[in-house]
Amino acid sequence: MGAVRTAASEALLVDRVSKRYGDRRALHEVSFTAAAGELIAIIGPNGAGKTTLLQIVAGSLEPTGGRVDSSHAIGWVPQQPAVYSKLSVAENLRLFARLEKVSDVGATVDRMLDQTRLRERAKDEVGQLSGGNRQRLNIAVGLLSEPPVVLLDEPSASLDPRQREVLWDFVGGLASRGTTVVYSTHNVGEAEHYADRVLVLADGELLFTGTPAELRQAGADHGDANFEAAFVRFLHARGH
Amino acid sequence: MRWLLLKDLQILRRSPLLVAILVLYPAVLAVLVGTATNAGPSKPKVAFLNLVPKSKNNFSIGGERLDASKYANRIFKSIEPLRVKTRKEAVDAVRSGRALGALILPKDATERLRSTINLSGSDPPTVEVLYNADNPAKQRFVESTINARLGEANNALSKRLTKITAQYISVIVEGGQFSLFGQKFDVLGLRNSQRIIEGQLATMPKDAPARAALEQVARFAKLASDNLDVSKPILQAIGKPVQVKTTIVKGRSSSLDAFVAPLTVTVALTFVTLLLAAGMLALEREEHAFGRLVRGLVSRLGLVAEKVALAALCAFAATGLMLIVLALFVGLEWSRAPLWIPALALGALGFAGMGVAVGCLAREVRSASLLVFALSLPMAALALVPTGAVGDGVYKVVEAVNFVLPFKWALQALDAAINDAEPSLGVPLVHLAILTVAFTGVARLALRRFA
Numbered sequence: 001m002g003a004v005r006t007a008a009s010e011a012l013l014v015d016r017v018s019k020r021y022g023d024r025r026a027l028h029e030v031s032f033t034a035a036a037g038e039l040i041a042i043i044g045p046n047g048a049g050k051t052t053l054l055q056i057v058a059g060s061l062e063p064t065g066g067r068v069d070s071s072h073a074i075g076w077v078p079q080q081p082a083v084y085s086k087l088s089v090a091e092n093l094r095l096f097a098r099l100e101k102v103s104d105v106g107a108t109v110d111r112m113l114d115q116t117r118l119r120e121r122a123k124d125e126v127g128q129l130s131g132g133n134r135q136r137l138n139i140a141v142g143l144l145s146e147p148p149v150v151l152l153d154e155p156s157a158s159l160d161p162r163q164r165e166v167l168w169d170f171v172g173g174l175a176s177r178g179t180t181v182v183y184s185t186h187n188v189g190e191a192e193h194y195a196d197r198v199l200v201l202a203d204g205e206l207l208f209t210g211t212p213a214e215l216r217q218a219g220a221d222h223g224d225a226n227f228e229a230a231f232v233r234f235l236h237a238r239g240h
Numbered sequence: 241m242r243w244l245l246l247k248d249l250q251i252l253r254r255s256p257l258l259v260a261i262l263v264l265y266p267a268v269l270a271v272l273v274g275t276a277t278n279a280g281p282s283k284p285k286v287a288f289l290n291l292v293p294k295s296k297n298n299f300s301i302g303g304e305r306l307d308a309s310k311y312a313n314r315i316f317k318s319i320e321p322l323r324v325k326t327r328k329e330a331v332d333a334v335r336s337g338r339a340l341g342a343l344i345l346p347k348d349a350t351e352r353l354r355s356t357i358n359l360s361g362s363d364p365p366t367v368e369v370l371y372n373a374d375n376p377a378k379q380r381f382v383e384s385t386i387n388a389r390l391g392e393a394n395n396a397l398s399k400r401l402t403k404i405t406a407q408y409i410s411v412i413v414e415g416g417q418f419s420l421f422g423q424k425f426d427v428l429g430l431r432n433s434q435r436i437i438e439g440q441l442a443t444m445p446k447d448a449p450a451r452a453a454l455e456q457v458a459r460f461a462k463l464a465s466d467n468l469d470v471s472k473p474i475l476q477a478i479g480k481p482v483q484v485k486t487t488i489v490k491g492r493s494s495s496l497d498a499f500v501a502p503l504t505v506t507v508a509l510t511f512v513t514l515l516l517a518a519g520m521l522a523l524e525r526e527e528h529a530f531g532r533l534v535r536g537l538v539s540r541l542g543l544v545a546e547k548v549a550l551a552a553l554c555a556f557a558a559t560g561l562m563l564i565v566l567a568l569f570v571g572l573e574w575s576r577a578p579l580w581i582p583a584l585a586l587g588a589l590g591f592a593g594m595g596v597a598v599g600c601l602a603r604e605v606r607s608a609s610l611l612v613f614a615l616s617l618p619m620a621a622l623a624l625v626p627t628g629a630v631g632d633g634v635y636k637v638v639e640a641v642n643f644v645l646p647f648k649w650a651l652q653a654l655d656a657a658i659n660d661a662e663p664s665l666g667v668p669l670v671h672l673a674i675l676t677v678a679f680t681g682v683a684r685l686a687l688r689r690f691a
Contacts, residue, residue: 060531082528099537
């Protein structure tokens with residue numbers, strides 16, 4: 001999944017973004033860039049500020065300081081499926097495609113039904129779908145306008161292992177077609193396997209930016225630690 | 241069991257809106273009712289204008305002196321008089337809501353009462369009652385309150401007149417002096433007549449001319465028959481010595497029967513529109529779709545406006561159908577049907593505006609529905625509180641609340657459209673339009689905390 005990154009291919013710039021809720025600091029001067037087609041995983045303990053960071057990048061939340069710069073449209077897939085449970089899968093896709101003002105609604109819906117493998121459930125009400133299928137639809141809605149940058153908040157949280165594999169195949173396919181994907185996850189193993197770069201957040205601070213291999217190395221005790229153990233050790237070493 | 245109970249209490253504690261409704265709602269209602277009861281006038285305030293000259297306050301009936309002010313004071317035991325000097329002042333007091341109504345005692349009141357009792361053939365005195373007729377429910381309250389007070393005064397007067405009538409009858413039976421048109425007559429009485437006749441009959445030869453005695457009996461017979469002839473108007477006067485003429489100084493109200501149609505439709509409009517608008521907006525939050533929508537797909541104002549339009553349109557259709565069905569049963573004037581449309585449309589928009597504002601407060605549809613029910617019933621009740629039924633301060637608060645809520649205006653608009661009641665259609669329609677815009681603006685601002 002690696003790709004050659006150049007400044008020219010930079011799709012997203014996050015510059016010293018901060019967020020405070022009263023006295024509580026949720027994010028403190030977080031900066032990173034993302035290149036076109038890059039897969040970036042944001043990992044960190046609970047309450048690290050992962051969702052807050054994604055919401056700010058998505059434009060759903062105003063930062064207290066800093067800026068987000070992207071010359072491209074940003075697709076946003078929230079953690080909880082943001083679709084209408086009383087509408088069918090196809091009706092949801094059609095509705096959001098129209099709201100996104102895509103040029104060919106029918107073709108776009110067809111494409112997303114195929115990509116998400118939901119064609120057989122197209123006429124089923126979303127309320128009757130499993131959590132995994134709902135999440136696939138949720139992602140599909142975020143991708144309707146084919147945004148060059150997609151943000152996914154804990155996309156695999158409610159999926160079983162088989163569904164997770166389908167999801168990451170799908171996400172990997174997006175990145176290989178040039179879409180920048182930034183996602184948050186609690187599952188550090190996913191970050192190791194499905195990310196070009198990993199951002200480690202803890203208590204609102206960005207502690208690490210680099211490849212999964214570099215993170216493993218940074219947290220390795222004797223050089224042979226597994227990724228999750230290396231990650232935990234890295235956090236401990238940084239006082240978290 | 242105990243743990244389940246604890247768990248449920250914990251859940252309740254973590255649902256502040258639900259707890260607020262469950263605890264605060266009855267508390268607020270209790271405070272409102274308590275305040276209204278305590279602050280409400282123990283006696284309804286009624287403007288009182290006495291046009292009877294002081295010299296005519298005392299008058300004589302059947303040789304008895306009566307004091308009109310004594311009977312007026314009897315009314316004041318159960319109403320608080322707001323004494324005014326002119327009819328205009330009385331009208332102003334009622335129109336402004338300072339008084340529940342006004343009672344005007346005409347200048348010839350005592351003269352007419354005396355004339356009626358003295359059988360001079362004139363009409364009984366008529367006091368004038370003025371009141372507002374915002375709607376028939378209020379009107380009925382005012383009418384019944386004032387009529388009850390007048391009834392008490394009439395009863396007191398009636399008792400006094402009954403005593404006088406009993407004296408008339410006593411004179412007829414026992415004999416004595418009878419005063420009529422300022423002249424005093426000696427009345428023999430039935431018993432004396434009987435004694436005389438019996439005495440004469442006992443001593444008189446069968447062929448003796450008993451002319452004088454018979455003449456006396458004949459005079460009594462004539463007087464007795466005359467008195468029997470006039471007993472009917474006397475008894476009528478005793479039944480209701482003072483007549484009442486009512487005048488509406490503000491508003492033109494429909495009958496209570498006709499008022500049922502706009503009231504029913506307004507109540508339906510309230511629930512349908514508020515539930516739809518509040519519920520549909522809360523649904524966006526419950527489905528987590530709000531954040532996705534306002535990320536460039538729809539503006540927040542656009543979203544609110546869409547909910548207002550949806551709720552208003554659905555409620556318009558539902559209540560329009562309801563009104564048509566009502567018209568078939570109640571017999572409403574079909575010629576006024578074109579006026580139903582703006583009244584229903586603006587009423588629905590007003591409630592829809594309020595509905596989206598309520599919807600912004602709720603996290604999910606159930607809370608929104610609960611809020612709607614909690615707000616609707618007091619809103620409807622407040623709109624029907626009549627002038628003067630509560631204390632001045634409380635009434636001002638009630639009026640202020642009614643001013644910013646759509647129920648009263650929707651009710652007025654529908655009553656005007658259906659029954660040609662006053663105020664005319666224009667004022668409530670304009671007010672409803674303003675409320676729609678204002679509530680939509682409030683909802684838009686409240687959406688800041690909605691993400």
